[in-house]
Amino acid sequence: MYFWKCWRDTRVSFYVFLFIAVTLAAFLMMDFTMSGAPPKETFAAAWMMLVFASSTLLSLAGISFGATGIGEEFAHKTASFLLTKPRSIRYFVWTAWTANAVQFLALTASMVLVGASILSWRCHVPVTGRLLLAFAPGLIMTFLLFGVTYLLGVLHKNGRNGFLSSLGVVIVFPIICSTVAHFWQIHLPSPADMYSMGMSDLILHPELASNLPHFWPLVGWLLVALACPFIAQLVLERTEV
Amino acid sequence: MNELAIDTKDLAKTYGGVRAVSGINLAVPRGSIYGFLGRNGAGKTTTTKMLLGLVRPTSGSARVLGMDALSEHTAILQRTAYVSEKKTLYPAMTPSELVRFSRGFYPTWLDSAVEKYARLFEIPMKQRFEALSNGNQTKVWLLLALCQGADLLILDEPTTALDPITVDQLIHVLAEDALDRGCTIFLSSHQLEEVEHIVEYAGFIDHGRLLMEGRLDDIKSEFRLITAAGRSLPAQTSPQVLSVDVEENFYRYVVTKDAEGFAAELSRNGATVTSVTTLGLREIFLQVIGKEQ
Numbered sequence: 001m002y003f004w005k006c007w008r009d010t011r012v013s014f015y016v017f018l019f020i021a022v023t024l025a026a027f028l029m030m031d032f033t034m035s036g037a038p039p040k041e042t043f044a045a046a047w048m049m050l051v052f053a054s055s056t057l058l059s060l061a062g063i064s065f066g067a068t069g070i071g072e073e074f075a076h077k078t079a080s081f082l083l084t085k086p087r088s089i090r091y092f093v094w095t096a097w098t099a100n101a102v103q104f105l106a107l108t109a110s111m112v113l114v115g116a117s118i119l120s121w122r123c124h125v126p127v128t129g130r131l132l133l134a135f136a137p138g139l140i141m142t143f144l145l146f147g148v149t150y151l152l153g154v155l156h157k158n159g160r161n162g163f164l165s166s167l168g169v170v171i172v173f174p175i176i177c178s179t180v181a182h183f184w185q186i187h188l189p190s191p192a193d194m195y196s197m198g199m200s201d202l203i204l205h206p207e208l209a210s211n212l213p214h215f216w217p218l219v220g221w222l223l224v225a226l227a228c229p230f231i232a233q234l235v236l237e238r239t240e241v
Numbered sequence: 242m243n244e245l246a247i248d249t250k251d252l253a254k255t256y257g258g259v260r261a262v263s264g265i266n267l268a269v270p271r272g273s274i275y276g277f278l279g280r281n282g283a284g285k286t287t288t289t290k291m292l293l294g295l296v297r298p299t300s301g302s303a304r305v306l307g308m309d310a311l312s313e314h315t316a317i318l319q320r321t322a323y324v325s326e327k328k329t330l331y332p333a334m335t336p337s338e339l340v341r342f343s344r345g346f347y348p349t350w351l352d353s354a355v356e357k358y359a360r361l362f363e364i365p366m367k368q369r370f371e372a373l374s375n376g377n378q379t380k381v382w383l384l385l386a387l388c389q390g391a392d393l394l395i396l397d398e399p400t401t402a403l404d405p406i407t408v409d410q411l412i413h414v415l416a417e418d419a420l421d422r423g424c425t426i427f428l429s430s431h432q433l434e435e436v437e438h439i440v441e442y443a444g445f446i447d448h449g450r451l452l453m454e455g456r457l458d459d460i461k462s463e464f465r466l467i468t469a470a471g472r473s474l475p476a477q478t479s480p481q482v483l484s485v486d487v488e489e490n491f492y493r494y495v496v497t498k499d500a501e502g503f504a505a506e507l508s509r510n511g512a513t514v515t516s517v518t519t520l521g522l523r524e525i526f527l528q529v530i531g532k533e534q
Binding site: 001004005077078080083086087240241 | 319
């Protein structure tokens with residue numbers, strides 16, 4: 001029912017993202033493995049490139065899908081139809097979360113499958129569970145952005161405004177973090193803390209690619225990502241239609 | 242078992258200091274058709290939404306099908322079908338898809354009724370909702386509500402944008418199919434002529450206050466239009482005389498309570514009472530609202 005509706009709302013975007021994900025993964029891996037570098041170094045760098053590409057793509061999907069939540073029902077004046085169905089607000093919020101989470105996992109899996117297949121074939125290096133963990137920060141970032149967009153959509157009672165506000169957060173938050181760090185030498189927690197290395201490190205030290213993501217920031221941001229739909233639920237339970 | 246399908250006690254709602262609904266006491270008997278009648282902005286929709294748990298009352302309480310409207314609203318929604326004042330649904334879905342979406346929520350869903358009402362109301366089931374005419378959009382709402390197999394139908398302005406033939410069909414469906422199943426129908430409307438033929442009970446609401454409630458026949462029996470001819474007859478309103486229209490020597494009195502006594506008094510004053518007739522729902526409504534203003 002509602003799960004089907006959530007899928008129906010995002011399926012076109014999902015197919016577009018899936019196409020981009022598969023194409024991008026294939027293109028990046030083929031491009032990297034064509035270079036004359038030794039297979040092991042090529043593998044590490046290509047793997048991390050795949051991780052960053054999937055993080056970026058999934059983050060876009062997270063923001064985009066988050067805008068299709070209940071906030072949009074208020075904007076389209078369909079909230080009185082949906083919310084007179086005999087289900088709790090909790091059901092609607094977490095069903096939407098689950099439907100979208102499945103799509104994010106499918107997108108990640110498609111990139112991993114395509115990327116890992118090409119890399120294993122070209123570099124003869126097996127993909128281990130440890131390497132798969134490198135995708136965790138990207139997924140959590142996606143859930144975070146989905147949750148923030150969903151929550152802002154509920155607060156605005158408009159998914160599109162939630163989307164724009166969320167984009168604002170994505171742009172402004174890193175600026176605030178770097179400003180505070182620059183002028184007051186205070187490190188604000190940022191989702192970037194989840195990654196064991198940045199893009200610049202990857203270029204200089206590709207051997208670091210197999211480092212695990214940072215555990216506590218991972219857990220912390222996962223909790224924040226889960227808190228957003230929970231807050232949206234609490235807000236909706238107090239919202240009048 | 243509670244004999245009232247809807248029972249409110251001093252139900253009130255205030256928006257930023259403005260009283261949308263002022264302590265109304267509704268008593269809607271089970272298995273009846275109740276007309277909740279009022280002008281635009283009278284407080285009908287706010288009251289309806291409080292019954293469904295979509296709006297929280299500022300004070301007072303409401304019980305629907307014997308359950309508390311706030312704490313048990315999910316259980317109420319399981320047995321209640323609702324047609325909203327705003328007939329908006331998912332624009333990209335077809336009526337067939339909306340049926341598919343809705344049916345899973347209700348174990349009492351009547352699959353056989355879908356085809357029947359789709360044919361009766363001539364709904365194009367494969368056309369996107371946004372491409373339907375306003376009338377057809379309203380019909381889709383009605384179809385979804387009627388197929389739910391609910392014990393209570395709450396219809397907020399259900400005849401919006403409907404042509405007279407469809408209104409007639411709807412009245413027929415409500416009066417026969419829904420009532421046959423023992424369903425209670427709570428009909429909120431300002432289209433008095435349309436609902437007059439089917440409502441059994443009526444409540445008049447204006448400025449958030451319930452001005453009058455009761456069995457429609459009882460309400461009608463309270464009001465009389467007396468036409469009299471004569472010179473210098475009383476032309477003032479009073480608690481008994483709601484209005485007086487004077488045209489030369491002809492007087493039209495709308496009287497509540499003891500119309501016969503009033504007519505006899507007119508005759509004693511030398512008037513010729515030409516008729517004492519009952520009033521239609523519309524006239525009564527206008528008199529009641531006019532009196533309050």
